[in-house]
Amino acid sequence: MKRRGRPVLGAISGLIFGGFLTIDLQILNVWKLTAASEIALPLIGLAIGLALGLTGVIPRLRRSDREARTPQY
Amino acid sequence: MRLTRIHLTQVSAARPSLSRGRRRWVVRLVAVAVIGGGSLLGMAGTAGATFTTNTTNCAGSATIVGTGSDAGKTVSVNANDAKVTMLREGDVHWQGSVPTAIHDNQGDIVIHLGLVSVTAKTWGPSKNASNKVTKSGVARIPSALKLVPPGTYHMTGYNSSDEGTCAGSMDLRFTGSILASPVGIVAVIGTILGAIGIVFAGIAKALP
Numbered sequence: 001m002k003r004r005g006r007p008v009l010g011a012i013s014g015l016i017f018g019g020f021l022t023i024d025l026q027i028l029n030v031w032k033l034t035a036a037s038e039i040a041l042p043l044i045g046l047a048i049g050l051a052l053g054l055t056g057v058i059p060r061l062r063r064s065d066r067e068a069r070t071p072q073y
Numbered sequence: 074m075r076l077t078r079i080h081l082t083q084v085s086a087a088r089p090s091l092s093r094g095r096r097r098w099v100v101r102l103v104a105v106a107v108i109g110g111g112s113l114l115g116m117a118g119t120a121g122a123t124f125t126t127n128t129t130n131c132a133g134s135a136t137i138v139g140t141g142s143d144a145g146k147t148v149s150v151n152a153n154d155a156k157v158t159m160l161r162e163g164d165v166h167w168q169g170s171v172p173t174a175i176h177d178n179q180g181d182i183v184i185h186l187g188l189v190s191v192t193a194k195t196w197g198p199s200k201n202a203s204n205k206v207t208k209s210g211v212a213r214i215p216s217a218l219k220l221v222p223p224g225t226y227h228m229t230g231y232n233s234s235d236e237g238t239c240a241g242s243m244d245l246r247f248t249g250s251i252l253a254s255p256v257g258i259v260a261v262i263g264t265i266l267g268a269i270g271i272v273f274a275g276i277a278k279a280l281p
Contacts, residue, residue, distance in 0.1 A: 005278060006274040012270070013268075014267070016263060017270070033187035034185075048271065052275030056275060056276065060276050
């Protein structure tokens with residue numbers, strides 16, 4: 001059985017996250033809105049979201065897993 | 074009664090887990106993202122220049138007298154300044170001068186918002202038949218500025234004439250809370266939802 005995440009959701013969420021984070025940083029006076037800053041963070045977010053979605057590195061805890069992890073005597 | 078002990082190592086061995094290579098790849102990707110983001114932040118720290126071209130030796134200054142919510146505040150700004158902290162409500166008492174009269178003047182002031190540029194004001198062509206070397210006036214800050222989210226905005230402007238060009242740039246800084254404007258509220262909610270989406274996408278799902 002293979003385990004992986006949701007790459008499409010990751011890519012879209014990463015793009016949204018990066019885009020809104022760009023605006024947040026502008027509002028917080030961290031940087032000015034420039035063509036570079038407007039493109040860079042959404043692309044970085046997309047890459048991270050896609051990577052997480054492809055690999056599914058965050059483990060999913062299921063009831064059976066939880067029971068199996070609990071030492072039984 | 075027989076007791077059976079199950080070790081965690083046995084469980085993890087039974088479950089398919091990510092290979093070390095994959096994990097390293099993800100760690101590298103995150104590191105690249107952090108370094109890339111950091112270098113961009115470093116780039117963003119540079120302040121705007123003042124005069125980029127000034128072949129006519131123009132000069133200018135303004136005093137912004139706050140009204141309404143900014144009543145009692147006064148901001149002085151010179152054309153040589155690289156940055157000004159703006160008021161959202163008030164009157165701008167401006168004046169500009171050149172050592173010798175210039176003719177057929179035209180120009181504009183543009184505010185740059187990343188890929189989008191907004192023209193704030195245009196003027197000319199005006200002949201200046203009376204050979205004026207100074208000009209002054211009072212302008213009211215547009216009411217739309219109250220809705221502008223806080224942040225630093227890059228502004229450029231120029232005036233070209235038969236005798237030469239005067240161009241410069243300045244950073245306009247608006248202060249305030251991130252949640253004070255609708256744009257800020259939407260941006261915060263969007264960031265949180267995006268982060269939740271990324272985490273959810275990264276949760277391993279069982280595939281047959």
